[in-house]
């Protein structure tokens with residue numbers, strides 16, 4: 099059972115905290131020089147044990163002294179305690195394995211572990227869908243390691259979405275396995291000279307879908323002895339395989355099963371995730387074969403206090419005089435410092451690499467100001483883009499308790515065994531409920547209640563969630579949206595499959611049946627495949643390949659000019675917006691300014707500098723309609739979905755004063771435009787609709803623009819994405835529609851299903867959008883409603899009142915159209931929306947079929963991120979592609 103109730107501050111008298119009118123974090127006023135301590139060695143001195151009070155008490159303690167008008171907690175939710183339920187060890191578990199587990203503290207397996215292990219041992223593929231830190235690993239380790247002990251030739255393939263998780267799992271298996279198993283990693287970091295050894299000797303190969311796709315399947319002959327003896331395939335954190343990437347991974351697994359069959363193997367799949375909706379259906383879709391779900395969690399949970407927190411409004415104003423809240427980063431830094439001071443081991447999850455740096459820095463500064471130098475060096479940052487050895491050391495220091503507070507991107511979200519923290523702070527909605535629960539799940543030390551604080555950012559969705567707790571606690575995690583029929587995915591995947599082994603008609607049902615057949619015809623016509631009596635053969639030039647992560651090209655190396663030292667990397671797709679010449683780049687508390695971005699050599703040369711400003715890129719976007727797939731006429735308004743071409747160019751950047759965001763100067767940039775062919779949803783309003791909305795020619799662009807921003811901010815509530823996955827464009831007169839138009843598009847080549855989901859759930863989407871804009875207390879628009887953090891036009895023009903009237907007209911037309919649809923009540927319509935959203939487009943879409951890359955890769959490249967963080971998707975970035 100859970101309870102919802104507002105929290106009252108434990109002690110109301112106003113204190114000195116939260117300097118009014120400033121963007122200072124909670125705590126003593128800022129202003130003293132920054133303390134750069136991140137590089138300090140962790141654990142060089144003895145570290146006092148952390149003794150934090152339980153979550154509820156911690157929260158009350160944190161709120162002491164907060165003035166009433168600044169009271170940030172909007173709701174508190176309590177996660178109940180759960181008692182453990184165990185079952186006896188299955189009789190078939192190998193005795194030595196059982197002994198090792200018992201020695202490591204696993205006295206008896208939990209119920210779900212036995213249920214899943216029994217199924218897998220009996221040959222049934224299974225998905226373990228139980229909570230974070232519920233010991234899902236044991237569910238596959240029991241049957242798989244037992245099998246390896248009984249059959250000295252059997253092999254296991256373990257797949258993780260990130261290298262960091264893979265390495266964590268490798269260590270855990272190495273501690274349990276018999277020496278003959280020789281667990282080993284086969285990923286992009288495996289030196290070329292070791293790869294052959296892994297192939298020949300390892301019986302537990304830890305890899306990722308990218309390596310399977312590029313490094314194993316295309317050269318399956320070299321892997322034949324492993325594939326022939328493959329007993330189990332483990333797919334960990336399977337919820338990570340969603341959207342375009344998930345659709346690709348689904349095909350990669352089908353290709354694996356096909357090749358295994360060729361060698362006479364039929365491995366059992368074991369999947370695991372704490373946050374997958376409809377686990378049996380989602381896992382079955384991913385693997386392409388029946389998978390049974392185990393969901394009844396038998397592990398103990400100590401309970402948690404989960405607070406929703408909205409920073410108060412300040413007296414500062416932002417673009418166009420909009421009122422500003424204290425920033426989520428500032429409050430997160432204040433909370434991190436406060437919690438560390440109370441001995442609470444805390445992770446603060448932030449939305450960008452830059453925020454990870456600045457939140458850690460602010461927290462250290464606060465601790466230094468409070469005279470807690472002993473704690474300053476126990477706070478650090480963690481993110482993708484650090485060198486692997488830096489990350490390993492940070493992970494070790496965190497696990498050992500040498501570090502008490504870490505500001506991190508979602509790089510620490512997935513599965514790394516760092517559970518057992520006292521508190522987690524989430525600075526901003528991480529984009530999906532699945533991520534939110536993964537991050538929250540890192541808190542929870544044995545038998546002690548933990549604290550989770552969600553700090554809302556100043557944007558429409560976070561504002562909405564802070565005031566609609568049921569949208570957080572009353573909803574299941576998002577369905578895993580995949581679209582295996584997306585021609586951008588299916589076409590290249592069929593080419594890869596045919597290059598591995600000619601495709602035969604018998605193979606087609608696994609790849610989508612008639613959709614695959616239609617796609618094959620298109621590929622034959624395009625000269626990619628050749629039809630022969632025995633099947634379809636790869637006929638393209640070079641090697642069949644596709645970038646399954648759509649990561650937007652090679653990572654860009656960040657190099658210090660003076661020393662030639664490699665500082666880190668940034669995703670190719672994010673490089674124009676984040677490491678253009680003149681950009682400020684932050685690495686573990688140290689700041690650098692970019693001298694040059696060399697696109698050809700994929701490197702950015704920087705020098706150390708600590709200016710008083712930060713930088714924000716500006717871009718321009720152009721959009722053309724390629725094909726309209728579906729149209730819904732609603733009187734004077736029409737909704738469409740289809741294929742569009744988007745051209746984006748980073749054209750300038752602003753220098754903004756650190757802390758206040760005041761624009762100091764703007765500089766032009768000379769970067770090439772980038773093209774994206776994707777899917778969009780768009781609304782057209784004819785002259786009558788515009789007249790009914792009572793917006794004149796002058797107000798129309800701002801009204802549409804404001805409606806577009808708010809709609810983009812809210813769509814992630816309905817689609818499994820976040821606002822950084824989406825782009826938008828609005829115009830009073832679009833050349834392709836001849837009328838006022840608002841576009842929202844997927845920021846992924848070929849589309850990812852988000853815009854289509856918006857089209858399918860139009861009424862719910864726009865109703866929530868309208869409610870958010872209309873209920874916002876600001877006068878003329880602010881980041882909580884219609885301002886966008888990534889607007890290429892600097893949030894100009896924006897007309898909040900006009901946006902509400904435009905949305906009213908659209909919703910009126912929608913209601914009228916739906917009233918005429920006989921026999922449907924509201925629930926049915928919602929159901930229809932859901933069903934429609936799952937419909938996958940059929941057949942190849944004209945212009946979408948892309949010729950697979952013909953680049954040769956003698957040593958397979960591995961684009962698997964070390965960690966699943968957004969690379970460049972932070973608030974200063976615009977849509978990355």
Ligand SMILES: Nc1ncnc2c1ncn2[C@@H]1O[C@H](COP(=O)(O)OP(=O)(O)OP(=O)(O)O)[C@@H](O)[C@H]1O
Pocket residue numbers: 203204205206207208211229230231232233234235236372512513514515517539
């Ligand atoms: N039956 C058990 N009894 C006691 N401890 C256990 C048991 N099973 C697993 N554990 C411990 O629980 C911890 C979490 O296990 P594990 O990492 O497998 O969880 P998980 O469900 O995979 O977590 P995540 O949500 O991070 O993926 C580990 O330290 C493990 O040793």
